[in-house]
Each structure stands twice: as C-alpha cells, then as structure tokens.
C-alpha cells in the first residue's frame with residue numbers, strides 16, 4: 001500500500017461517505033488529516049475544523065488556521081458536495097448559487113490558499129471529487145451538473161497553472177456510490193425498482209452494483225500519493241463502466 005507517512009492532508013466533507021473513506025485511507029497509511037466539514041467527525045485521529053463551505057469568508061480563516069496548526073498542507077482533497085433537485089422551469093436562483101458555492105467555488109478557493117502553501121515547497125497533490133454528472137446530465141440536476149462540469153474544467157486549469165510549481169491536480173468522477181447522498185426522501189435509490197431494472201437487470205451498469213466509498217477513496221489515494229508522478233489534469237472515472245455504454 002502507498003505511504004502517506006509525514007504528509008499533511010486536508011479532506012473536505014470528511015465527516016461522512018466518500019470523504020470519510022478518503023480521510024481513513026490517508027490516515028491508515030500515515031497521513032495527518034484535517035477534515036473540513038459542518039458535521040462532527042467520528043474518527044479521533046483526524047483534526048476536525050467545523051466550517052460551512054458555502055461561507056467564502058470563513059474559508060480563508062480556516063485555511064490559515066490549518067497551516068498555523070499543522071505547519072503546512074501537502075495534499076488537498078475536495079470531496080464535500082450537495083446535490084439538490086430543481087427543474088429549470090422552477091429555477092431557484094439561491095439554491096443554484098449555493099450549489100455552485102459549495103461544489104465549485106469552495107474547491108477553487110481552497111486550491112488557491114493551499115496551492116500557495118504547496119508552491120513554497122514545490123510539491124503537492126490536489127484531487128477534486130466530481131461525478132459522472134461532470135459529463136452526463138439528468139433532469140432536475142442543472143445546478144449539480146453545472147457545478148461538476150465546472151469543477152472538471154477548473155481541475156484542468158489548475159493542473160496547467162500549478163504544473164511549474166510541482167503540484168499535480170486531478171479529479172475522480174464516481175458513478176453510483178453507497179452513501180447517504182443516494183437516499184432520497186428516506187429511500188435509497190440503490191434499493192429502488194428504477195435502479196434494479198435499468199442499471200442491474202438491463203446491465204446499463206456493467207458491474208451491476210453501486211461502489212462502496214472505499215473503492216472511490218482508493219482511486220483518490222493513488223492520485224494524491226507520491227506514486228503518482230506524471231498524471232495531472234485528468235479526470236479518472238470510477239463508475240463500474242456506467243459511462244462506457246452507448
């Protein structure tokens with residue numbers, strides 16, 4: 001397994017789901033992990049920073065605090081996200097702006113703050129968790145689709161701008177993942193007839209199952225590690241083959 005011994009990592013959304021799995025794999029392999037979340041963090045190995053990522057002014061304050069507390073940041077993993085349903089004909093502008101603030105602007109600001117710190121040592125790794133919604137759209141998901149498509153574009157821009165500073169920037173795009181984000185109105189879409197009929201029985205999803213958060217975290221971890229020396233500006237799709245089928 002890859003070593004993160006001596007590395008300091010920031011993981012947003014690390015209190016639950018994919019973010020918690022990313023924080024776990026990094027800590028299991030030696031990293032000191034700071035979690036940015038508005039919910040409480042269960043793993044006592046991590047240093048928790050309570051922050052609402054929609055609050056732009058709070059982000060710089062908390063970023064400075066992490067560097068003061070832990071000395072530096074070597075790895076940034078932007079995982080936190082929200083996925084509201086809102087049809088375009090009922091467009092709720094405030095909801096749209098909040099989704100963009102959490103899913104797109106917060107990762108950009110954290111890349112700005114921590115990228116500047118990584119640049120001092122001319123080394124760093126950044127991984128942004130996007131979604132297959134970065135390339136494929138769904139009715140009712142305009143804000144989410146825009147935010148994830150935007151985050152994929154910005155991942156490439158950041159890779160170009162930060163390359164000379166020794167910082168590699170990539171994205172991981174999950175498909176279906178077994179987290180609470182898959183629960184709508186108290187029902188997991190992964191248990192629904194819709195998922196079983198279309199994705200499992202009709203093989204729209206070649207691997208016929210959702211992933212576990214750890215399967216996404218393992219892909220993130222490799223891109224964030226020193227084993228990755230030459231991959232930058234890429235989006236690694238981890239979706240069980242979902243987006244490969246015509």
Ligand SMILES: NC(=O)c1ccc[n+]([C@@H]2O[C@H](COP(=O)([O-])OP(=O)(O)OC[C@H]3O[C@@H](n4cnc5c(N)ncnc54)[C@H](O)[C@@H]3O)[C@@H](O)[C@H]2O)c1
Nearest residue numbers: 013015016017018037038052053080081131174177179181
């Ligand atoms: N679950 C899926 O099927 C799936 C698929 C593709 C992509 N993703 C992406 O993976 C990421 C993680 O999703 P998940 O499934 O683990 O969801 P989750 O709800 O289990 O975890 C999201 C975490 O982000 C935190 N968070 C959300 N908004 C925040 C805010 N404003 N300020 C601070 N913290 C905030 C939550 O508190 C939570 O701990 C998201 O970006 C999501 O878009 C998820």
